[in-house]
Amino acid sequence: MSQNHHDYWNVTPDEVESIALGAGILGTGGGGNPYLGKLRLWETMKRGGRPKVISPDQVPDEARISTVGGMGAPTVGIERLSQGEEMLGAVKMLEQHLGAPIPYVISGEIGGSNSLSALIVSAQSGRIAVDGDGMGRAFPELQMNTFVIGGIPVAPLAVCDVRGQSTVVSHVLNARWAERIACAVTVQMGGSSGLAARSMTGAEMKRAAVWDTLTLAKKLGEVVRQARIRRDDPALAAADTMNGQILFRGKIVDVTRRTTAGFARGHLRLRANSGSDELDIDIQNENLIARRDGEVIAVVPDLITLVTEDDGEPVGTEVLRYGLRVAVLGMPCTPQLRTETALQFVGPRAFGYEIDYKPLAGRWPGRVN
């Protein structure tokens, strides 16, 4: 870790590269590609923006902090890369609504495209990014995160579009309603928006966030990049860093997908490189359940990620194709997602599967608050 007590971690462009790679692996096939966020962050840094990161335990208890991220289709994001201040616009609108400044921001989701959100807002505005997130992975819905699980209201939340238009979802019964309304607004805004949610205290954030996940993503990216250079096994390096395992090595022999109600639901079958073993994976945006020869061997909220056999590049569910040779990583999730309460939000039953959660062996590699 680059930061010391009361010091900021001044993230470098090369560290951004590693964080983006690690975030892809933590994305469990979903969460969107961090590539666009990386370009945006680099662009901002090239213009002098400096992302500053602080450890959760260094945030004052009484400080105000909000989660930031992007909502909507990543493909839309490509066309609109030029503007890029939607998240900052949302933070500013939330400040205006609250009548108070928000000096700290934290990414809602470390897995995938939103991993760099807090860094982007930090580089654009000087606000401080907190080293952590609300998932320790990726999930498809707003209400699936440790802030909601910890009982912290998601509202007020602000969404802002590329034109500077903004809407504040000011009061909702629960996070599921917030998701519905914010999604509907985002659709009207053209399918893509920046999001700033919650008005937490530092103390609340410390209790509810998954800690140090920017550091974890960076480390994960670094070991994979080093393994590539040393011609080691990048998949194994990633699995080891996560205290996880390689569940399977093989090639994709069947992919079925359909997009329903905003979810890419699907099923994936792999055949082992040697022998006739098969692995089946159920998908709802993210990889949710892995079955080897019919037996469940890994299940959400534990992390299941496909990486390319050769260089450990994470494979998103949107780019799955027949014949691709992959390693399937199984990685333990943070214990915050394994409680009885948490499993109601993010366990297999929350996704409609009539099976129980059985924890994967191994200990989450991050610090636990």
Added chain:
Amino acid sequence: MSQNHHDYWNVTPDEVESIALGAGILGTGGGGNPYLGKLRLWETMKRGGRPKVISPDQVPDEARISTVGGMGAPTVGIERLSQGEEMLGAVKMLEQHLGAPIPYVISGEIGGSNSLSALIVSAQSGRIAVDGDGMGRAFPELQMNTFVIGGIPVAPLAVCDVRGQSTVVSHVLNARWAERIACAVTVQMGGSSGLAARSMTGAEMKRAAVWDTLTLAKKLGEVVRQARIRRDDPALAAADTMNGQILFRGKIVDVTRRTTAGFARGHLRLRANSGSDELDIDIQNENLIARRDGEVIAVVPDLITLVTEDDGEPVGTEVLRYGLRVAVLGMPCTPQLRTETALQFVGPRAFGYEIDYKPLAGRWPGRVN
């Protein structure tokens, strides 16, 4: 008029009956039925609520005022009548967002179901309702009103649902965007919401509002009710009060309707009681264009309203049926809707018709600011 200088008009339950009837006639076939609003207002008055109305010119120039109304399907409203504080909830959320009280409210639309909105909020909360609105009739879209025409921003606006959930559309490029976003939120809220929009000064309201339209609706309702009692011609009484005319008397011989993109578009044909004359009416929620034997004789923004032949009851476009005997009223709109700028928002071309506006004879009966 019941009010004197610096006095409030304390609206009575019987006056509510007249206003609702007059608002139906000003609704030009659309705007929804004021029946539900009437029941809600009576219920609030029965519990001690007293709607207070003030003339526009008595509102202090520096006072803060917002428009109120309901959004969404009136049929949904029936099921949810019991709660009834969505508009007030929206006003309160807008106050919270602005960090300032809103002591005055005005209905966005006098025609139809929103005619009583300001009275309801007044009776529920003690805020003062202003005698006026933003249309002097009914229109199908948020941006079609004299506040938008007068350049007063629609945002921030708040919508609130029956559960107390609320959303603030805080910044938009124009009223059309506000309409799109607020509609999308309302759909998520179950199809019905209370709306509070704009943060105007009293001076801005005086410049942009259509004045005295609660008084006008009351008078219109009164003359129709009196004509019923006296067995006079209620349709003629209404037309006279509006300085308008009876365009046609006959029965409905053809109705075609389809609901597209939230609009009830349609066409109506009437045949004269005597002779073979025919009247055709084009409908988009409201009655927009009347053609007699092919020639345009009345066109939006002038008011075209069908009332039943016998008792002058306004006939909404949703209850049109073959064989119904009606009188078709043609009534001049407020001159505020006849300017070149206004016609861009509410003239025939704004509804997609390639014809020019030709003003109906007669002078708007209300006071012009």
